[in-house]
Amino acid sequence: MPDPVAVIGLGNMGLPIAANLLAAGFPLVVYNRTEERARPLVTKGAALARSPAEAGGRARIVFTMVADDLALDAVVGGERGLLAGLTPGGIHVGMSTVEPATSRRLADAHRAHGSHYVAAPVFGRPETAEQGKLYVIAAGPAAALEAARPALQVLSRGIAHVGDDPGQANLVKLTGNFLLLVMLEALGEAFAFVEKAGLDRLAVLDTLNGALFTSPVYHANGERMCRGAFRPAGFQMALGLKDVRLILRTADRLGVPMPAASLAHDHLLSAVARGNGDLDWTAVSEVLREAAGLTPAWARLGSPSAT
Amino acid sequence: MPDPVAVIGLGNMGLPIAANLLAAGFPLVVYNRTEERARPLVTKGAALARSPAEAGGRARIVFTMVADDLALDAVVGGERGLLAGLTPGGIHVGMSTVEPATSRRLADAHRAHGSHYVAAPVFGRPETAEQGKLYVIAAGPAAALEAARPALQVLSRGIAHVGDDPGQANLVKLTGNFLLLVMLEALGEAFAFVEKAGLDRLAVLDTLNGALFTSPVYHANGERMCRGAFRPAGFQMALGLKDVRLILRTADRLGVPMPAASLAHDHLLSAVARGNGDLDWTAVSEVLREAAGLTPAWARLGSPSAT
Amino acid sequence: MPDPVAVIGLGNMGLPIAANLLAAGFPLVVYNRTEERARPLVTKGAALARSPAEAGGRARIVFTMVADDLALDAVVGGERGLLAGLTPGGIHVGMSTVEPATSRRLADAHRAHGSHYVAAPVFGRPETAEQGKLYVIAAGPAAALEAARPALQVLSRGIAHVGDDPGQANLVKLTGNFLLLVMLEALGEAFAFVEKAGLDRLAVLDTLNGALFTSPVYHANGERMCRGAFRPAGFQMALGLKDVRLILRTADRLGVPMPAASLAHDHLLSAVARGNGDLDWTAVSEVLREAAGLTPAWARLGSPSAT
């Protein structure tokens, strides 16, 4: 039987991850701030921890999937935190999208504690997590990653090991989100352009994706924009805004101007400022449609900005 | 034996297009401003026309592949121009990337003349043209396109018929170039970001393209940037600048702000203003590397700006 | 008695200019496409010309104040145009804001004709024109400017002679409009910032203008924004958009990226695309307020976009 694993953070992503580990036969310990969310897993055999420390004490490998840098720090530190319970030699696999600097800080703390930190942020939406088809960008000590690999393989269709310094995984993950975000900005501008020219947006997308990109990611996001299928969100605008803030902050520290990131930031910020933070991030198209004098779809979706 | 076809404009794209038509057995008439360029085709059996009018008089289907809107107007109008020689019922297939408004003007002129205009701009670089693997975006009267299809099939791996109004093909083509250009901008910013963070750019590209886009276009352009393989150009920065000007002008008329296009415009303009217009347009990455305090590759390529 | 002068173009600016010349005792010939507009001047003693050519034939100095480059070309050329009537040695003073290239073309045409061209675009709104307090930016042959100076002094509080090449006056004028436009953009962003922070916009403006700029232009435009006094316009957004297009086109030719001009262009374009082109250009503040989640004033002004 495999070693027990723990999952801390049972949100839209953490819950299917935990469920898949359980279904694959891993003895599972779970922790969530509101215990409610853990109920269905406990019913199926997972053990419930009352604190991150307890979760750390009962598993050799602990996955965390929490909202942001602050939440991650909160789960790790303090007297009820993961580090307080994790046995030396234990492995913490941080799957949240956070700043590289946060990962480096955590890696130091684990080193001092005699445990290991692997950053392993993922690409994929909740449905992808359910299907066990996430894509894992991992960085950290090779041995620790190897120990975690069997569990990660259950969750994913691919695992890239991008370096020994955990912060590198976050950098690569942020870079990926940046490329996606600029793709959304480009599609949004392109769609406003062809729509005002009287062309069918989806037909243009199919033509151009066929002629050029042949990318399922262009197709899926472009189609979502054209259909205006912004609710429920696969990835919320508010989360996209969080990520572009991390990108801009990291770029600022590195001394790299990223004007396309600033552009995308401003459009997400505007959408969120107008009460649309819960829509899918493809709805950035509506900011661009409105700028072109078209009626944004959120006026029809009944979000707060429309009242 | 198929009807004779003519090709006007034997530049980097027109020459391989004409050669492929000839090799496929089409009786071929060619015209180029400087006759030199036509020599190898004439050796292989093409007939040389002394004016666009003459080319139009000797072929039922005439392809034009010239530099820009001005050159296209010049080839069509005037007493030695295509329209002066083309027989009623003849078909003009314009393959240049021009403004939609230019195509509409030409379509009107052809209609008045009793001939037909099909806009058929293509995606692909000179190598792609040589391989007969262009992608054709066509718009115009269906019957005229059908008549031209056998020849277009020789040149291409795909033909999309996007509408009856020829201007629509140019719109779709410009939209495609816009999406490509923003992809280049995004890759350029992303690469400056990961380079300053100490990561290997090509490895990050491979990881992210594998995890997300799975697009040969991301791969090929990103790799070119990483290798600094900017000369000889597949597609020159100066031509990219020409196209983004067409995009911005068309968007301005349509009332569509396209800030990502303005961003890309400014970076191409800066590269061209510094004497790098002959480099491949992927060299936009060097504008972004320089902005981040890295040394641009063109300092090594010995372009005018480096002297 | 002074030489007769002519004014061609009796719009919001041309009419008060003509009226002031008449009031100052200049024998006046006027021409306007719709004669209606000339009526009040004729009543007061102005002679009515039936064509620009006739106006040119009856005056030694001819002022033109028309909408744009196209209108200026139309007034000058053709068989009823100014050049057809202007006597050799005559002086054409072009006061419209046009591209430098247009002025250079006109200067050549006048040289060939034996007449002189002075570009003399002005700063000031219709009220300023009424008060005879425009500011003239003039370029062209010194002798021609001297001949026109007595008339220009009636109209203005200052005349700057910026060069012999008429295009230079247009360049300086466009530069001034660019600086104004970026000031409006900056004020608009600043006001959205302080408004959302709960501060009084006008008080902040007064404080900062007092502490820093001490500029009546900051005060007047900022106050207009704060009061939402966008109709009637002093200078319409649609005209501001025209000017920023000239700036961007000229900058593009010169090889100068001007990202702040692109930014302002996009915001004006968006306002115009949404039906607000007739508002004063200070209403660019409303594009920025809306982006920040505030309700733009044009929703209250009953412009087309609000219906």
Place this chain on the structure above:
Amino acid sequence: MPDPVAVIGLGNMGLPIAANLLAAGFPLVVYNRTEERARPLVTKGAALARSPAEAGGRARIVFTMVADDLALDAVVGGERGLLAGLTPGGIHVGMSTVEPATSRRLADAHRAHGSHYVAAPVFGRPETAEQGKLYVIAAGPAAALEAARPALQVLSRGIAHVGDDPGQANLVKLTGNFLLLVMLEALGEAFAFVEKAGLDRLAVLDTLNGALFTSPVYHANGERMCRGAFRPAGFQMALGLKDVRLILRTADRLGVPMPAASLAHDHLLSAVARGNGDLDWTAVSEVLREAAGLTPAWARLGSPSAT
């Protein structure tokens, strides 16, 4: 004799401020991290404190003028910090440009301590401080400001009281720096434009400032750009970058997109990334000149980027 005052932080701004207070007859206590800087003041009669706490214990009104938010927090907190020594009823006047949130935090700490916090950031360069001609933007409890007014009057040509919440003064100060920064961006773009058009930059500045802004701030900064007088700096690019970061962070929290601030940020960041952080912030013009293909002045100034 007036109450004793203290000055903490004897940098380029703090030193002349302290000197002026001493010269005006205020009994003065000074503290600086490196005591060296205090020497000339001590020679003239100032008392030297060995810690912020000691300075706070010996004066009723304490001015702080330190580098940034972090330095301000460091000076106030901790066992040797200002709050540890300041007597109840004491007044802390914070003159640094910091985030509004920092001021609010300090105000809370003072309230809890029984003392008062006034935020009083200033406009002006070191020379202006020497001349006692700063402009003070103050916010905080009216009584505390009144107590500090006699000292502030020695330092300044104007004092604006913008609110009771100290954060408001920082907001207004940041807004002012934003307007200045966008003015610099606009002047820089305009100068590249006219320089490439062959005009004399300074002459154009004089003409346009005379015709439009009539602002000494436009004149002084524009002239500095034209002369390339970037060293020694009046206000360093690195400090401008710090301030635009505060602006963007505050705007992000408020939900206000500020694209012109992002633009200026990117240009300052680029200059700093290339080793020019110690130049005067008007040198942002050189980023824009270089983008237009002109040789930036820093290549002549021998800064690190030129090696």
